Amino acid sequence: MKIGMVLAGLAAASLTAVVAFAQGERPPNRPIPDPQSGRHFATPDTLAIQDDDFLNPAFLWVEEGEQAWNRVEGTAGQSCASCHNDATESMRGVRARMPAYHPRLQRVVTLEQQVNICRTERMGAPPLPIDSRPLNAITTYIALQSRGMPVNVDISGPARRFFDEGERFYNTRRGQLDMRCATCHEENYGRYLRADLLSQGMSNGFPTYRLKEQRVISLQFRLMGCVQDVRGEPPAMGSEAFTNLEFYLAWRAQGLPVESPSVRR
Amino acid sequence: MRFPFEQRALRQAVLAFGLALPLGLVPGEAPARGDTQPVPFRVVEDAIPEPLTNQPGDAERGRAVALDRSRGNCITCHEMPVQADFQGNLGPPLDGLAQRYTVGELRLRVVDSKRINPESNMPSFYRIEGLYNVRRDWVGRTMLTAQEVEDLLAYLMTLR
Numbered sequence: 001m002k003i004g005m006v007l008a009g010l011a012a013a014s015l016t017a018v019v020a021f022a023q024g025e026r027p028p029n030r031p032i033p034d035p036q037s038g039r040h041f042a043t044p045d046t047l048a049i050q051d052d053d054f055l056n057p058a059f060l061w062v063e064e065g066e067q068a069w070n071r072v073e074g075t076a077g078q079s080c081a082s083c084h085n086d087a088t089e090s091m092r093g094v095r096a097r098m099p100a101y102h103p104r105l106q107r108v109v110t111l112e113q114q115v116n117i118c119r120t121e122r123m124g125a126p127p128l129p130i131d132s133r134p135l136n137a138i139t140t141y142i143a144l145q146s147r148g149m150p151v152n153v154d155i156s157g158p159a160r161r162f163f164d165e166g167e168r169f170y171n172t173r174r175g176q177l178d179m180r181c182a183t184c185h186e187e188n189y190g191r192y193l194r195a196d197l198l199s200q201g202m203s204n205g206f207p208t209y210r211l212k213e214q215r216v217i218s219l220q221f222r223l224m225g226c227v228q229d230v231r232g233e234p235p236a237m238g239s240e241a242f243t244n245l246e247f248y249l250a251w252r253a254q255g256l257p258v259e260s261p262s263v264r265r
Numbered sequence: 266m267r268f269p270f271e272q273r274a275l276r277q278a279v280l281a282f283g284l285a286l287p288l289g290l291v292p293g294e295a296p297a298r299g300d301t302q303p304v305p306f307r308v309v310e311d312a313i314p315e316p317l318t319n320q321p322g323d324a325e326r327g328r329a330v331a332l333d334r335s336r337g338n339c340i341t342c343h344e345m346p347v348q349a350d351f352q353g354n355l356g357p358p359l360d361g362l363a364q365r366y367t368v369g370e371l372r373l374r375v376v377d378s379k380r381i382n383p384e385s386n387m388p389s390f391y392r393i394e395g396l397y398n399v400r401r402d403w404v405g406r407t408m409l410t411a412q413e414v415e416d417l418l419a420y421l422m423t424l425r
Contacts, residue, residue: 172397172398173397174397174398174399175396175397175398175399175400176388176396176399176400176403176408177388178379178388178389178396178397179386179388183386184355187386188355188386191353191354191355192351192352192353192354192355193341193342193353193355194340194341194351194352194353195350195351198355227398228400231399231400231403232398232399232400233398233399233400233401
């Protein structure tokens with residue numbers, strides 16, 4: 001009786017494992033197999049600003065980020081450079097593969113969060129608020145080191161469950177307007193919402209300089225705007241919900257070149 | 266990376282002149298409106314034959330509802346036979362509506378087009394049930410009041 005129960009338990013457990021494994025291996029369905037960057041939907045004058053590093057206002061943030069990279073902060077007497085040396089080498093490819101699964105924290109972290117993990121755990125410095133100017137400066141500087149490299153996030157293994165969460169958020173109708181992300185960015189890209197030409201909502205250009213805000217914005221600030229536009233209540237920037245969504249968006253943009261810092265209306 | 270001052274100034278100029286039109290779907294600080302107690306209505310086939318209010322709709326006021334970003338905002342998604350820049354095309358053009366639909370059919374499409382097509386991307390302007398994650402200031406309120414719906418319909422019936 002007892003042995004029977006144990007056996008049944010074992011069988012159930014291994015069955016669950018097999019099912020979980022099979023699910024993990026199932027390649028996710030990609031609604032847009034050949035993604036187009038937001039630059040295809042931007043106006044020529046916006047692109048002219050983006051494509052000239054001397055005109056692109058985001059390079060003010062890049063400059064600030066470069067300075068911050070070498071600045072000692074916190075109780076440990078260290079700067080980013082103390083551990084990572086020359087960012088033009090050590091940070092190459094980082095933006096392209098983030099967000100990424102963090103084995104010790106057992107969750108997915110964004111580039112912003114990784115910077116704050118380094119600050120709090122290694123530098124003894126306070127975390128920078130998400131989407132604040134100093135944090136956007138550092139992430140823009142780091143992202144620039146991957147410019148032109150294809151987005152390539154790893155959703156396999158333990159990361160998969162966070163990816164699935166992000167995918168679910170993406171496809172859930174929300175807000176008083178009862179729309180999902182795909183309503184605008186998959187079913188209706190190329191159409192106009194008033195003066196806005198809807199793009200595929202790809203994230204490869206972030207952080208981006210937004211003309212409307214007159215500043216560099218982080219991806220999650222843009223996501224708050226999209227949720228608010230459908231009269232939804234957005235989760236906080238830096239929350240698990242938005243982090244998983246950002247992870248899913250990165251995978252949607254898989255293969256597109258990193259274009260940060262882009263310029264958008 | 267070091268930039269000479271003039272280039273910095275040039276970028277600052279881009280910064281100052283780069284003001285885009287703020288054209289979100291809804292403005293952030295819209296005062297909450299709508300009805301908190303939706304009036305009951307009866308759906309017959311694909312129409313709501315009876316008006317939601319006793320007061321007849323006013324086409325002039327309805328036109329304003331259609332154009333107002335914090336109320337109907339129809340023009341964000343639909344081309345309309347009016348003089349206005351930047352008309353959207355996420356939904357079909359609204360001209361000639363009155364030739365294609367009865368007022369009762371239009372009423373259901375404005376009130377809750379999901380009853381016709383559950384996958385519709387046309388917002389339900391007079392529904393509070395079955396929505397998820399609604400922004401705090403709109404929870405439990407319809408997008409339009411019953412009278413605004415009737416005014417809007419009076420306007421839509423002028424589109425021949």
